[in-house]
Amino acid sequence: MSQKHEKLIDKKGLRLDGRKFDELRQIKIEVGILSNADGSAYIEQGKNKILAAVYGPREVHPKHLSLPDRMLLKCRYHMAPFSVQERKSPAPSRREIELSKVIREAVEPAIFLEYYPRTALDVFVEVLQADGSTRCASIVAASLALADAGIPMRDLIVACSAGKAEDTIVMDLMDTEDKQGSADVPVALMPNMNAITLLQMDGILSLEEFEQAVNLALEGCKKIYAMQKEALRAKYVDAKEVEE
Amino acid sequence: MSSIVVKVKQKQIAQLIAKGKRLDGRGLKDYREIKIEQGIIERAEGSARVLLGATEVLAGIKIETGEPFPDTPNEGVLTVNAELLPLASPTFEPGPPDENSIELARVVDRGVRESKAIDTEKLCIEPGKKVFVVFIDVYVLNHDGNLVDASTLAAVAALLNTKMSNYEYEDGEVKIKSGYMPLPVKKHPVAVTFAKINDSLVVDPWLEEEQVMDARLTITFDDDGNICAIQKGGSGFFQPSQVLEAAQIAKDKADEIRKQLKW
Numbered sequence: 001m002s003q004k005h006e007k008l009i010d011k012k013g014l015r016l017d018g019r020k021f022d023e024l025r026q027i028k029i030e031v032g033i034l035s036n037a038d039g040s041a042y043i044e045q046g047k048n049k050i051l052a053a054v055y056g057p058r059e060v061h062p063k064h065l066s067l068p069d070r071m072l073l074k075c076r077y078h079m080a081p082f083s084v085q086e087r088k089s090p091a092p093s094r095r096e097i098e099l100s101k102v103i104r105e106a107v108e109p110a111i112f113l114e115y116y117p118r119t120a121l122d123v124f125v126e127v128l129q130a131d132g133s134t135r136c137a138s139i140v141a142a143s144l145a146l147a148d149a150g151i152p153m154r155d156l157i158v159a160c161s162a163g164k165a166e167d168t169i170v171m172d173l174m175d176t177e178d179k180q181g182s183a184d185v186p187v188a189l190m191p192n193m194n195a196i197t198l199l200q201m202d203g204i205l206s207l208e209e210f211e212q213a214v215n216l217a218l219e220g221c222k223k224i225y226a227m228q229k230e231a232l233r234a235k236y237v238d239a240k241e242v243e244e
Numbered sequence: 245m246s247s248i249v250v251k252v253k254q255k256q257i258a259q260l261i262a263k264g265k266r267l268d269g270r271g272l273k274d275y276r277e278i279k280i281e282q283g284i285i286e287r288a289e290g291s292a293r294v295l296l297g298a299t300e301v302l303a304g305i306k307i308e309t310g311e312p313f314p315d316t317p318n319e320g321v322l323t324v325n326a327e328l329l330p331l332a333s334p335t336f337e338p339g340p341p342d343e344n345s346i347e348l349a350r351v352v353d354r355g356v357r358e359s360k361a362i363d364t365e366k367l368c369i370e371p372g373k374k375v376f377v378v379f380i381d382v383y384v385l386n387h388d389g390n391l392v393d394a395s396t397l398a399a400v401a402a403l404l405n406t407k408m409s410n411y412e413y414e415d416g417e418v419k420i421k422s423g424y425m426p427l428p429v430k431k432h433p434v435a436v437t438f439a440k441i442n443d444s445l446v447v448d449p450w451l452e453e454e455q456v457m458d459a460r461l462t463i464t465f466d467d468d469g470n471i472c473a474i475q476k477g478g479s480g481f482f483q484p485s486q487v488l489e490a491a492q493i494a495k496d497k498a499d500e501i502r503k504q505l506k507w
Contacts, residue, residue: 094346101343108479185474195481199461201474202354207495210471211488218484 008165008177015177017046021170024160024220029140029231032148039149041231043141046174047131052141054149057119065120070113072120075104077138079127099135106139106159106188106198112152121151132175133161139188139198140224147232156228157197159188160220162213164205169212171220185210187217191225254456258442267452268297273493275448278504280397282405290406290427294398297450298388300332303380303398305406305427309369309418310377320367320375324353326382326395333387347477352382352395354473355433355464361400363428369413376408378427389450392462392475396435397501403429404507433472434501435464436494440480445490447497461490465498 009015019025025046034040037053044050060066077099081087092100103125111121123145125138136159143157163173164183178184183203189196205213257267264272276297285291290305312319326349328336341349356362367376380402382395406427412419439449439457449457458480464473471491476482482490 094341094350097343097346098350101347102476105477105479109481190481193481194483196476196484196487197481199474199476199482199487201471202358204358204466204470204472206470207491210491214484214487 006176008180009168009170013168015165015170015174017174021168022216022219024172024223025174027224027227029144029227031144031231031235037145037149039145039147039151041141041144041148043137045131045133045137045140045172047129048127048134048137049129050134050137050141051126051128052138052145053124054121054142054145054151055124056121056149057116057151058122060118060120066118069117071111071116073104073108073111073113073123074120075100075107075123075125075142077103077125077127077135079130079134083127083130099138102198102200103135103139103142107142107146107157109195109197110143110153110155110157110190111146112154115152130175132173132178133186135159135198136161136186136188140228144228144232148235155190155192156225156232157188157190158221158225158228159186159198160217160224161186162217162220164203164209164213169209169216171216183209183213185213185217187214187221189218189221191222250456253452254441257453257456258444261441261444261446266446268450272444273447273497275497275501276450278397278501280401280504282401282506288402289408290402290404292398292401292405294394294401296390296394296397296448298386299390299394299450300384300386301391301394301398302383302385303395303402304383305402306379306381307406307408307427308377308379309374312368312372312375316364317372318368319364320362321377322353322357322362322364322380323377324349324356324380324382324399326352326384328384328387328391332384336384336387347475348384348391348395349382351392351435351462351464351473351475352380352399354475355396355435356380356399356403359431359433359464359466359472361429361431361433362403363430366428369418370416374413374416374418378403387451389452389454390437390448393435393437393448396433396464397505400429400432400434401505403427404432404505429507431466432502432505432507433464433466434498435462435473436497436501437462438490438494440482440486445486445493447493461487463491463494465495467502469495469499
């Protein structure tokens with residue numbers, strides 16, 4: 001939000017990477033790529049490269065944290081020191097602690113926690129390279145890792161951001177748009193219940209612009225949802241072929 | 245252990261809300277009584293105590309000199325910290341800030357920062373070298389729900405109360421002179437928090453309601469009716485229509501509460 005270095009949108013209405021306002025970046029998703037984890041997923045979205053792994057249900061440590069009526073869900077969002085331009089200290093920053101909390105609260109409504117009382121479920125997200133909207137991409141990967149681990153869920157959780165670049169509301173912010181744009185609205189959705197499980201905003205938006213941004217983010221969610229299901233199917237269809 | 249009590253309470257609270265009533269007698273869109281007292285800590289450059297019903301928050305402002313961030317060499321620095329003091333609630337424990345106090349600080353920070361409440365360019369002493377650093381420390385003294393709104397209000401009230409010493413800048417040294425000037429405060433962000441209980445929205449949840457709510461939504465508005473920060477919290481969800489409804493309500497509520505700030 002400092003001085004503008006370059007125009008975020010050119011005369012033709014195209015963004016720095018040539019996208020239209022309602023276009024997602026290239027997304028590549030893989031499911032089940034870590035052999036030790038109970039479930040895992042990898043996502044590339046633009047230059048974002050993010051790994052998510054799920055361990056559990058397993059024993060709770062320390063024991064006194066265990067819940068008598070449901071599973072304890074834990075989440076850690078962490079960025080690699082080399083994931084950003086200036087080296088980031090590997091110690092968890094305040095931002096990472098907040099994001100760990102909001103990502104946990106974004107996936108929690110989808111999970112049938114009450115099926116596994118007195119156990120713990122760990123969700124680990126590692127951002128290997130960051131390129132804007134990492135919390136959304138992290139949620140997309142985390143929910144696939146949960147599904148891959150066979151955790152009973154109401155739906156997949158999908159997330160997408162929208163924001164304001166110059167005077168236009170745009171979908172799926174990249175790093176420069178996040179830093180130089182004037183607002184960022186990440187949204188996570190459980191599509192089959194039309195339920196928003198994560199909503200944040202920073203920047204300045206009028207009520208009308210905010211409504212536009214939420215709708216654009218939800219549109220993006222629906223597109224990514226199809227890719228998520230495709231990625232999940234790809235893993236298990238392939239597995240079947242190998243067995244045969 | 246407490247989950248049975250919570251379930252019983254939730255039923256009672258939800259039944260009342262369905263009739264448009266609340267346990268403490270308020271309407272669904274009513275705030276508790278707000279009291280603001282400014283300048284109660286003389287050693288601080290600015291301070292304010294906010295009572296929101298029985299929720300009590302003290303915000304103190306300290307100002308020091310420091311280096312600007314490399315990407316904003318002409319701007320002063322804003323830092324927000326929040327402490328959930330163990331004396332404020334049986335559930336708060338001493339120790340380093342947990343995720344709740346970090347979230348609280350970051351939501352207050354987002355409101356103040358994104359609304360550009362402080363004219364940070366006026367806090368520059370020498371570009372790229374020396375600027376003023378404004379520390380907002382939020383001290384929660386009694387927790388009876390809705391800490392975000394009380395803390396944002398306390399932070400802004402404290403900023404409005406802040407006096408900086410006059411100074412002279414010579415050979416890279418800041419010399420304090422006699423007299424004071426006010427901190428350049430341009431905007432007055434106000435946070436409005438909702439709790440979702442059994443698919444209904446209530447404004448300014450108190451502790452009993454927070455214990456049974458499915459989810460929470462904070463929307464912060466600036467003086468011009470623009471949204472400057474949003475945070476959803478809690479393990480439930482909102483329908484898209486509820487979010488837009490909340491934003492409409494919050495806009496009016498923010499204007500109403502802003503009238504209680506004096507500047």
